[in-house]
Amino acid sequence: MSAVTDRPEEVSDAVLQLKDVEMTFPDGTQALRGISLTIKKGELVSIIGPSGAGKSTFMRSLNRLNTPTAGSIVFEGQDVMRARGKELREIRRRIGMVFQHFNLIKRSQTYHNVLHGRLGYMPTLKGSFGRFSKEDTEKAFEVLRRVGLEEHMFKRADELSGGQQQRVGIARAIIQEPSLLLADEPIASLDPSSSENVMNYLKQVCEEDGLTSIVNLHQVDFAKKFAHRIIGIKAGEVVFDGAPRELTDGIIDYLYYKK
Numbered sequence: 001m002s003a004v005t006d007r008p009e010e011v012s013d014a015v016l017q018l019k020d021v022e023m024t025f026p027d028g029t030q031a032l033r034g035i036s037l038t039i040k041k042g043e044l045v046s047i048i049g050p051s052g053a054g055k056s057t058f059m060r061s062l063n064r065l066n067t068p069t070a071g072s073i074v075f076e077g078q079d080v081m082r083a084r085g086k087e088l089r090e091i092r093r094r095i096g097m098v099f100q101h102f103n104l105i106k107r108s109q110t111y112h113n114v115l116h117g118r119l120g121y122m123p124t125l126k127g128s129f130g131r132f133s134k135e136d137t138e139k140a141f142e143v144l145r146r147v148g149l150e151e152h153m154f155k156r157a158d159e160l161s162g163g164q165q166q167r168v169g170i171a172r173a174i175i176q177e178p179s180l181l182l183a184d185e186p187i188a189s190l191d192p193s194s195s196e197n198v199m200n201y202l203k204q205v206c207e208e209d210g211l212t213s214i215v216n217l218h219q220v221d222f223a224k225k226f227a228h229r230i231i232g233i234k235a236g237e238v239v240f241d242g243a244p245r246e247l248t249d250g251i252i253d254y255l256y257y258k259k
C-alpha cells in the first residue's frame, strides 16, 4: 500500500481535496492555516502533532462540525463548504466517525449500539422509535463478528472493556457503510495492548472495505506502525506529509519540541 504515497501527483482517485483551508475562531485563534492536500481512496492517513496544533479542528472541518473560514474542501466531488440541509446530511452519512471516548449508549446492548450507525438510512420517525429491520440487525451481528465481538453482542456496552467498546465504535461506523472513516484519538483512552488490538481491527476493516481513513493520534509509534501516510500539523500548518519511513527523529523533534 505504500505505493499510494509514492505518486502524489495523481489525483484521479482522490476522495478528499483541500485547498487553502483556514479556520479562525471568533476569538481570533487561527487553528488552521493554508491547508492544501489530497487524500486518495484506500489511504490510512494519520494526523500527528502537539496538543493544540489543530488536529481535531482539521478533522471536524471535514464533515463541517466546524465550518472553515476560508478555502475549499471537496469530498468525492462534492463541495463540503457549500453543502446545506439534505446535501450535508448525505455527506455526513458517507463519513463514519470513531471517538476517543467511544460515545456508546452505556445501558444499551452492544448490537443495539451498532444499529445506531444505520439511523442515517432511516426515516426520522422510524429511527426515533428504534425500529430497525431484520436485515439491519443481521448486518449488526455481521460487523460485530468482523471486530471479534461475536461473544459480546448481547452484553450492555458498559459491561465491555475499553478496547471492546472501541471495537463497538468501529462496528457502528462501519455499518453506516461510509467511504471515509474519521477517528479522533481512537486509542487515547486505552492501554498499549488494547491500542494495538483496536488499531489492527481498524486497519483490517478499512482494507477489507476499501475505506479511506484519517486517524488523529498522539502516539507517533502507532502512527508509524499503522498508517500508510503521516501528516504532521504544527500551529495549524502542515509541516510534514509523507510515508512513515520518511518521518525522522529530527522531524518529530521539530514537530513536537521546537518553537
Ligand SMILES: Nc1ncnc2c1ncn2[C@@H]1O[C@H](COP(=O)(O)OP(=O)(O)OP(=O)(O)O)[C@@H](O)[C@H]1O
Binding pocket: 025, 026, 027, 029, 030, 031, 049, 050, 051, 052, 053, 054, 055, 056, 057, 058
Ligand atoms: N471553539 C473554539 N474557540 C476558540 N478556539 C478554539 C476552539 N476550538 C479549538 N480552539 C483552539 O484551536 C487550536 C486548535 O485546537 P484543536 O483542538 O484542533 O487542537 P488539537 O491538535 O486537536 O489538540 P489536542 O491534541 O490537545 O486535542 C487550539 O489553540 C484551541 O485552543
